[in-house]
Amino acid sequence: MANLFVVVYVSKRLRMRYSLPLFFIILLLLALLACNDQTTNNTYNGPLRVVCTTGMIGDAVQHIAGSKAKVRTLMRSGVDPHLYKATQGDLELLTAADVIFFNGLHLEGKMTEVLRKLSRTKRVIALADSLPSERLMRPSGQPHAYDPHVWFDVSLWREVVLVATRALAQADPIHQQVYHQNAEAYLVRLDSLHQWVQKRMAALPPDRRVLVTAHDAFGYFGRAYQAEVRGLQGISTASEYGLHDVSALVDFLTQRRIKAIFVESSVPAKALEAVVEGCARRGHVVAIGGQLYSDALGETGTPAGTYEGMVRANVETIVKSLQ
Numbered sequence: 001m002a003n004l005f006v007v008v009y010v011s012k013r014l015r016m017r018y019s020l021p022l023f024f025i026i027l028l029l030l031a032l033l034a035c036n037d038q039t040t041n042n043t044y045n046g047p048l049r050v051v052c053t054t055g056m057i058g059d060a061v062q063h064i065a066g067s068k069a070k071v072r073t074l075m076r077s078g079v080d081p082h083l084y085k086a087t088q089g090d091l092e093l094l095t096a097a098d099v100i101f102f103n104g105l106h107l108e109g110k111m112t113e114v115l116r117k118l119s120r121t122k123r124v125i126a127l128a129d130s131l132p133s134e135r136l137m138r139p140s141g142q143p144h145a146y147d148p149h150v151w152f153d154v155s156l157w158r159e160v161v162l163v164a165t166r167a168l169a170q171a172d173p174i175h176q177q178v179y180h181q182n183a184e185a186y187l188v189r190l191d192s193l194h195q196w197v198q199k200r201m202a203a204l205p206p207d208r209r210v211l212v213t214a215h216d217a218f219g220y221f222g223r224a225y226q227a228e229v230r231g232l233q234g235i236s237t238a239s240e241y242g243l244h245d246v247s248a249l250v251d252f253l254t255q256r257r258i259k260a261i262f263v264e265s266s267v268p269a270k271a272l273e274a275v276v277e278g279c280a281r282r283g284h285v286v287a288i289g290g291q292l293y294s295d296a297l298g299e300t301g302t303p304a305g306t307y308e309g310m311v312r313a314n315v316e317t318i319v320k321s322l323q
């Protein structure tokens with residue numbers, strides 16, 4: 001605005017000749033600026049702003065939304081959602097969002113309060129909470145909790161995609177047809193991924209389909225693809241594990257002569273080192289069979305940086321280590 005006034009006072013002659021038209025131009029500019037300010041503050045006419053917590057959700061929602069929404073994901077590669085706390089930058093994104101998708105079933109345990117408050121004023125959708133309870137698993141010894149790691153059964157994850165599609169269509173009805181078409185194409189890919197995992201896992205002899213990991217993230221994977229699953233910690237990495245848990249796992253691995261266990265990309269590897277040492281003391285060599293992506297995608301731009309790539313990478317690691 002200062003420049004405008006400099007221009008106005010450039011020369012007395014000019015001012016004499018043009019003062020009246022300039023006065024009206026300035027008035028018009030001021031009115032336009034005021035209008036623009038109001039638009040920024042009160043109404044937003046850009047694409048739908050969507051914020052997702054985990055990478056798996058962000059990837060699914062991006063496939064459904066295509067170019068019709070601006071999708072942001074809070075948790076990057078290697079981040080543990082059980083322990084994640086929203087940063088100041090996250091809070092700003094969440095506050096500006098039109099729709100927020102999170103997993104629910106207490107996966108994002110430290111964000112519960114923030115999400116609950118936001119749900120009073122905007123669409124906040126707990127995707128896994130929306131699944132029928134008969135398709136959910138209860139962890140052993142916890143009759144009142146559900147296992148949140150639903151993305152490991154691809155046929156269950158497709159149901160999550162349907163819930164997200166309906167929510168996007170409701171939030172942005174103008175583009176609902178695009179959302180439904182995009183979802184349909186993505187579901188075809190997920191169905192073929194599910195069949196691929198079934199086939200790859202079936203190639204392993206049944207007694208070798210044993211998945212031992214740092215925490216109990218693979219329950220749905222085990223149920224869907226007929227694998228026995230054991231974790232050192234419970235379904236949340238926020239739970240503690242003790243000497244008893246280590247020795248129970250050592251007993252299991254030694255008795256069953258299991259040759260490999262797996263570290264997880266979002267859980268420190270040291271949790272399983274005591275188990276490997278315990279087995280060695282009992283004369284049973286167990287190898288770290290590789291790293292599995294449990295609660296976070298791989299780095300963006302790498303094959304495991306997408307949901308489909310993550311599932312494929314995990315299955316290849318499991319099959320290679322246990323066959």
Ligand SMILES: [Zn+2]
Binds near residue numbers: 082216217235237
């Ligand atoms: Zn987990």
